[in-house]
Amino acid sequence: DAKTTQPPSMDCAEGRAANLPCNHSTISGNEYVYWYRQIHSQGPQYIIHGLKNNETNEMASLIITEDRKSSTLILPHATLRDTAVYYCIVRVEWEWGGTSYGKLTFGQGTILTVHP
Amino acid sequence: GAVVSQHPSWVICKSGTSVKIECRSLDFQATTMFWYRQFPKQSLMLMATSNEGSKATYEQGVEKDKFLINHASLTLSTLTVTSAHPEDSSFYICSASRQGRHTEAFFGQGTRLTVV
Numbered sequence: 001d002a003k004t005t006q007p008p009s010m011d012c013a014e015g016r017a018a019n020l021p022c023n024h025s026t027i028s029g030n031e032y033v034y035w036y037r038q039i040h041s042q043g044p045q046y047i048i049h050g051l052k053n054n055e056t057n058e059m060a061s062l063i064i065t066e067d068r069k070s071s072t073l074i075l076p077h078a079t080l081r082d083t084a085v086y087y088c089i090v091r092v093e094w095e096w097g098g099t100s101y102g103k104l105t106f107g108q109g110t111i112l113t114v115h116p
Numbered sequence: 117g118a119v120v121s122q123h124p125s126w127v128i129c130k131s132g133t134s135v136k137i138e139c140r141s142l143d144f145q146a147t148t149m150f151w152y153r154q155f156p157k158q159s160l161m162l163m164a165t166s167n168e169g170s171k172a173t174y175e176q177g178v179e180k181d182k183f184l185i186n187h188a189s190l191t192l193s194t195l196t197v198t199s200a201h202p203e204d205s206s207f208y209i210c211s212a213s214r215q216g217r218h219t220e221a222f223f224g225q226g227t228r229l230t231v232v
Binding site: 038045049 | 120122147148150152159160161162209217220221224225228
């Protein structure tokens with residue numbers, strides 16, 4: 001799986017947008033970009049994923065550059081509860097029987113601290 | 117989102133004993149589940165891929181005889197840490213994906229194992 005590079009830590013003021021960058025310059029055509037976050041002593045929580053188009057859901061937006069070598073996760077209005085470790089993962093997927101399979105390999109992630 | 121449940125949430129056991137951790141997908145069927153281990157202040161490390169009805173696939177360096185994985189049904193995978201030692205103390209997390217294309221993985225809440 002392609003390697004990702006994220007800044008080790010970031011700060012954000014409550015109510016402001018948090019923009020978390022991720023570099024994945026060796027990503028290949030069939031690899032998806034996934035974002036998860038982990039709050040202390042809990043299992044990771046899915047945020048969003050995409051292939052090449054920008055994606056948005058109720059939690060966040062994902063902006064993927066045209067060459068797919070980097071992406072940005074945007075939390076539009078960060079709250080204190082968004083303080084967590086954010087992981088950017090690229091995942092190669094294969095299909096069998098109409099279902100996609102692929103393991104997630106976690107890097108070190110970005111520690112996002114939202115302060116009042 | 118889908119629910120993946122682990123049991124127990126925490127366990128303390130004596131050195132030399134075995135501990136079983138259960139991972140259940142509560143509202144969907146999971147052909148494949150994944151087991152991770154996480155040490156303090158570190159990222160998640162994939163241990164093995166659990167396949168329903170077949171043998172698990174272990175990552176390099178993970179002892180298959182020590183970490184026994186059984187995936188007897190589409191909703192249940194178990195991880196048994198055999199002859200546990202203090203160095204096996206860690207946070208163990210499972211994940212599962214719905215059947216379908218490009219679906220996200222959902223994680224359990226994790227199991228904190230302490231071997232004394």
